[in-house]
Amino acid sequence: MRNSSFLLVLVLSLLHISSQASSANRFALHRGSSLSVDNPDDVLISNSGVFSAGFYPVGVNAYCFAVWFSRPPCSGQNCTIVWMANRDKPVNGRHSKLSLKKNGNLMLTDAGQAIVWAQNTVSLSSSPVHQLQLLDSGNLVLRDRENRVTVWQSFDSPTDTLLPEQNLTRDTPLVSSRSKGNFSSGYYKLYFDNDNVLRLLFDGPSFSSVYWPDPSKVSWEVGRTTYNDSRVAMLDSLGNFTSSDDLKFLSSDFGMKTERILKVDHDGNVRVYSRGGGGEWVVTWQAITEPCTVHGICGPNGICSYSPSEGRSCSCAPGYVWKHKTDWTRGCVPKFKSFCNKNSETQVDFLVLPHHDFYGYDIDYFPNVTLVACKEMCVNLCNCRGFQYKFNEDTGSFDCYIKILLLNGCLSLQQIGSMYIKLPKANLSSYQIPMKEFNTLPCPPKDQEVILPRTYLKSHRNLVLEILLICATVLAVVEAVVVFLTWSFLIGAGRHKGGAYVNGYHPAATGCRRFTYAELKKATKNFREEIGRGSRGIVYRGLLQDHRVAAVKRLYGVNQGEEAFLAEVKTIGNLNHKNLIEMWGYCAEGKHRLLVYEFMDHGSLSENLSSPQLDWTKRFEIAVGSAKGLAYLHDEFLEWVLHCDVKPQNILLDSNYQAKVADFGLSKLLNRKGPKDTSFSRVRGTRGYMAPEWVDHLPITSKVDVYSYGIVLLEMLTGRNPSGGHAIYGEVKGGYKRSTSWAREKMKPGVAMETWITEYLDPAIRGNLDIKKIKVLVSVALQCVEEDRDARPTMSQVVEMLLRHENGAV
Structure with a gap:
């Protein structure tokens, strides 16, 4: 009797401990534990019970690890999803797990095999990860034992939804779902553009275009500003949305205590939804009132x-x-x-x-x-x-x-x-003229279902199958050894003979190396260290396998196919001038388009304009070098290349402060035998540096680069940024326009430059003044920024004027 009572107490105690562990697991996932798709109860719940995180069905035998509103209770595919880890790579409905490894890494495995999503937290923080928690804000976080350090959080990688107090930043765009029944990434994106304005972009399979705010208007006409660099927006818990580009609005139920989300819907609109007391979601704000403008x-x-x-x-x-x-x-x-x-x-x-x-x-x-x-x-x-x-x-x-x-x-x-x-x-x-009425598709679309067919080994042993598997494994190993030896031989032959292979890859026709996306992702540590932004992409610092430091530019908005992209890369790779940035390689893999350039130690001219190292001697050398680079693009290269975005940010400086023009790769390539003017489908360049031709709808020639170069010279001389104040396509009311008129008046014969030049120059620049050099810079700048393009010199003439003084001519 005593023994049976003891056993009963022991069993009840074990059940109690097991239930406690299971209960605790619902609020946190500790190191060495996992959540399984096979167990519907393997769900993390926030302390308030408002949010849940677990495997969510997105199709037949297809699951994504997601966070959703769990109150009021929902099931099947009726929950409001706010985040997904693997929206584009659903996992199987059997044996898939989300595991928090003992080393702190978080991994999502498909059917116990392939890793489809992971967070390598070992390299992210010095504090060891202790547990995965779902907060009452809907944020899924990895934290240390004391809950003081957040090593990773889902708020930093949103999908299509923004929760209250969650920041929308330059690195965290919202991307719509593909359709109502398909959670994979769609074609619409809410993001901060490179001019710091929050925009909506259609990024389709064949073309892309911005449609909000109204692209036919400039930013200040729609209440936006480009004069910020924080690039952050947020919807607070009361329904107040604020953005660094001055976009502000209040939801129609502002101030009420209710649940809210901001979402980029699959139809291309951005909406704020609210609900109270577990009711239905109601639209309380939307970006676009004319649905067909999407x-x-x-x-x-x-x-x-x-x-x-x-x-x-x-x-x-x-x-x-x-x-x-x-x-x-x-x-x-x-x-x-x-x-x-x-x-x-x-x-x-x-x-x-x-x-x-x-x-x-x-x-x-x-x-x-x-x-x-x-x-x-x-x-x-x-x-x-x-x-x-x-x-x-x-x-x-x-x-x-x-x-x-x-x-x-x-x-x-x-x-x-x-x-x-x-x-x-x-x-x-x-032909019939379309009428303003509702039309239906010939065959109405059905909700797309994601199906992942898999086969699994049965639990009982099959001797014949095991033998076949062993034989197949042996053959695979032998084949792998043969392939490896052959590959090693070819690599050795290529290196010794200078032949067809370089580091295992075919060299491009330009002599540049073709990198894989995985190589560049590793070289940049997953694109971690941003060092600049150009007109078509973001530039990251990278360390290549041969230990060279590189600048890796990740392009966006490039929708041409691989063949067209490689044709332009070939042209860029043939550029060879000491004052043009050198391209070392490229990547054209799937949708990824990247360019690999030499790394410039001193960054851009823009970063150094206020530096005491940039004295008047160096400024004159930079003016000459950048002019030579542009002249080569216009007159010496086999193709006629327009830069279209000459500004201090695109003039880089090496360790000796030698100027190298950059970001010219995908500007405008024209056959040199063709006409020396052309038309553009859109305005190009940066406000403040743009020639009047862009606004006056005149044919675009190389003189637009000359104008921009002149603005750069004025900025080097005066220290004033043309984009400040109320810049309108190269003119600053009360700024450059007034100062150029003033300088032209002073430059008249009979007026000694020594009497007025110090008033004109940037007082922060150190070093002895070389009046002759400064005079030629002012003279060249004023000629370059003439309103009439025919009155401006060519870049070759600019180089000639600068070198004439440098060689001692007066």
């Missing part, structure tokens, strides 16, 4: 229309048919052949679509022209797809916008002007 909805050649009762719908432009019957975003394809056939100009006509517009992709813009002239220009361009013709209230005339692509189509009665679609004349009368 880009990419209907794909190429598609037209979006909106009905308050039915919502958005898409239709094809006249003469086009759906490319895919279940997906609007794939757009439409023409039913006719190309207009570039012989004598096609005599076989085309135009169908007018009132209140229609296809935003962007204008091959050119022509103010104050007749409708007949606009039609004639489109007919004579075989790649013209149509044109928009609308009245300009400011000038009292009609403007013509020639389109080479029909993207972002929109039908709205508020749209001023008409769209003229270019079509074959023979069938013009048969």
Whole structure:
């Protein structure tokens, strides 16, 4: 009896300890423990019970580790997800685990095999990780034993949702889901652009474009400012949203104690949702009130229309048919052949679509022209797809916008002007004009389900199968040894003979090495140390395998295919000048596009303008060096290269303060035999350094770089940033415009420079003044910033003027 009582007490004690451990595991995951997809109760719960974290079903036999609102209780696929670890790589419904290893690393494994997501915390902090916790804020955190140090947190890697008090930063954009039933990454992104403005971007499979705030307006016209570098935004618990670019708004239920989220929805809009007392989510703010102004909805050649009762719908432009019957975003394809056939100009006509517009992709813009002239220009361009013709209230005339692509189509009665679609004349009368009504797809889309078919070994032993596995393993090992020996032989031959292989990779035609994305990710320590930002990407410091320090530029917004990208890389790699940054390699792998440059010890000219090391002698040498680099791009290289963004941030300095022009790689490459002016589909450059041609819609020539160079010289002389104050395309009211006029007046014959030059120069610059050098710099700068582009010198002439003084000529 005593023995049976003892056993009963022992069993009850063990059950009690087990239940305590299980209960504790629901609030924290400790080192050496894991959460399994096989056990639905393996869920972390916040102290208040508002949030849960665990494996969430996203399809058939497909799960993601997620955080969701757990109150009121939800099940299946009806929960409100606020974060996912592996949204693009779902794991299997059997044997998958989230494990907190004994060394502190957090890993998500698929069916006990492949690692699909991990946080290597061993290298992130000196404090050892103790447990994984879900906070009442919805933040999933890795902390030390004392809960003082947060080594990692989910708030630093959001998906499509921002919770109250969670920061949206330059490194943490929000990316929409693909569709209502598909949680994988979609096409819409809320992010801080490189001009510090918070924007919405459509980043589709074939093209991308910004659509919010209104891209037809400059930032200050929509209440935004570029004069900040913090790049941070936040929605607080009361419903107040504030951003460093001056975007501010209050939710319609501001001040109420309620649950809130800010979300980039799969339809491309950003909304704030609120709910109280476990009720339904209600929209309390949204960024876009005109649903069809979201880009990419209907794909190429598609037209979006909106009905308050039915919502958005898409239709094809006249003469086009759906490319895919279940997906609007794939757009439409023409039913006719190309207009570039012989004598096609005599076989085309135009169908007018009132209140229609296809935003962007204008091959050119022509103010104050007749409708007949606009039609004639489109007919004579075989790649013209149509044109928009609308009245300009400011000038009292009609403007013509020639389109080479029909993207972002929109039908709205508020749209001023008409769209003229270019079509074959023979069938013009048969085409229907889209009406403002709801259209349905020929085959309505179904919710996409993610299916991960897997096979598992049964628990009982199978002798025949084990033998086969052993044989296959032996053969695999033998094959791996043969491949390794062959590979080693080829590598050795390549190194000794200077032949086809360099470090295991084919060299590019330019002599640059082609890196893998994994190599550059490792070299930059997962793109950790940012050293600068260019017009097309972010630059990181990296250490290559051969121990060279490199600057790795990770491009964004580059949507061309690999072949087109490599063609431009080949051109860039052929650039060879001591005053141009040297490219060591590139990466074109999947969607990744990266360029590898030599690392410059002293950073950019912008970082050194206030440095006492940059005396007048060095400034003159920098002016000469950067001028030589630009002159090479304009006049000496095989292709005609326009930089389009000359500014101190893009002039780098090596260990000897020698200037090297950078960020010219993907500017504008033109055949030297072609015309020396061109048109651009969009304005390029940085406000304050941009030539008047960009605003006046004049043809763009190399003189835009000359103007920007002149602004850089003025900044080196005066210490004043042209982007400060109220900069308008190179002019600063009360700033450079006034100072250049003042300097031109003083430069007249008979006025001694010594009497006024100290008033003009930056007083913070140290070193003895060389009046002759400063005089030539001022003279060159004033010539470069002439309003009339024909009055400006070429960059070769600039070099000649500078060298004439440097060689002793007066």
